[in-house]
Amino acid sequence: MNEFQNDAILKSKFENDRSRTGSVELLPAPMVMERDERTTILYEGEIEESGAITRLAVYPGMARGDRIKLTWENTSTEIVKKYSTELKVSDPESFIDITVPKSFVCYFINNLGRFQVTYKVFPAAGGPPLPSESTIVTSVKLTGSVIPAPKAPEAKDGNLSSQHDYPDGLTILLSPKLTINCTWTSYGRDGRILYLERWNPESDEKTVVVPEVLKLIETGGEVRVSSFSNNLEDYIFDSLPLVLKVL
Template sequence: MTDLPKDLRYLPGADVLDLPMVMELSPESGNLDLPSVAESGAVVRIAVYPGMTTNDTVQLSWLGGNEASSYYAKSSVRDPERFLDFVVPKSVLRADPGTPPGTNFAHPDVSYQVFPASGENKESAVNSLYFHRSEISPNPPPEVPAATGGLFDPDKIPDPGLTIIFPRFVVLWARWTSYGRDGRVMYRERFGVGDDLSVVIFRPVLNLTEDGGEVRIVYYTGNDENILGTSLPAVLKVTRD
């Protein structure tokens, strides 16, 4: 765990900001699916908040069941019109002893504080997470051949639309979520996938994206042990010329 700098110790403020968004959190179950978290770690997104200003300092707090499963990080705002992402190492999640210790479920609390360039400090609401500590093999992410290097310009996708290829049979659904430049959800849709393991996302959905935003695509299926779960995400950065 990284110790908090003395000048960044949490001070309660009057303004309560929106919850931090844990990007791997399942909207279907409300829980964090550990196999859907990449080895690099869980992404925690801070959406644009009221009064966000260049050179604000944002401090993330991930409080697990012990010191090894807690994590703190800070970042300065460079673009006050765009979301800010933190990555919590997966080793931090794996180190959680459970709540209470020795049980199968971990219950970290995630929040952030803002130390503005000027004015009073602000705090967010707390996002209380649950995830099962036992780890199973992940399902690989979908493939998007037209998104070279993970970059995606919707205006340059020829008709009929953007092709997504799924490496495994999809059980029940796949999910497309578009996030705006401010980090908030613009559009979310679940859809079925046929036996050919591919779908085409048509123009009306592609238009529900924003330059500087992001699209995440996941699907639900059984892994190598035939245990159902959400896949790792395909993450597309939206870049319009």
């Protein structure tokens, strides 16, 4: 049986508390799902044509009917350019994904586009709007061809069973080029990270996610799997993500 590098399985749960800056309470920062968390970089070639996904986890006091305004604002040039969109909360127990057009994200890419991503909540119950912490994103052109997403043939139609019906683990097929490591990130229904694992695969062609890790998923949540490997031009970076919905 394949073993992960970690000697023990450790859950990583985002704090659900508001942070405090001065006298202003800020809601948790938004998550830009394609962003490389190690560098804050968002590579052009790792964004789907439909756009980049900004995820809002369930925030304290989230209620049906809350109005949310998401804003991306560039901070890298003298020309101020913003993208804003609004929506209302329909399920206060589930995360919200908002797609930001790729054309906007890549607009300043030749100048190392730098963005501040925030959102503001207008409570359905009334009261003052609630601002969030900010997430910084830097968009960068990708060198060479895109590395395809890993595949999981046993996860039919991109769905992962929360009943843990994988007694021998879940097989992940990798890009045929050199793979240095793989990353598995499990998100709960509320959008926060349940568990994150990074490991060295046993071969360049496939790896197996062990049953102990597969238990750390939640119905209504999501799993993202990517590989850190090289493309046809031998440049090394992350692949597109394999996205699995947890049923």
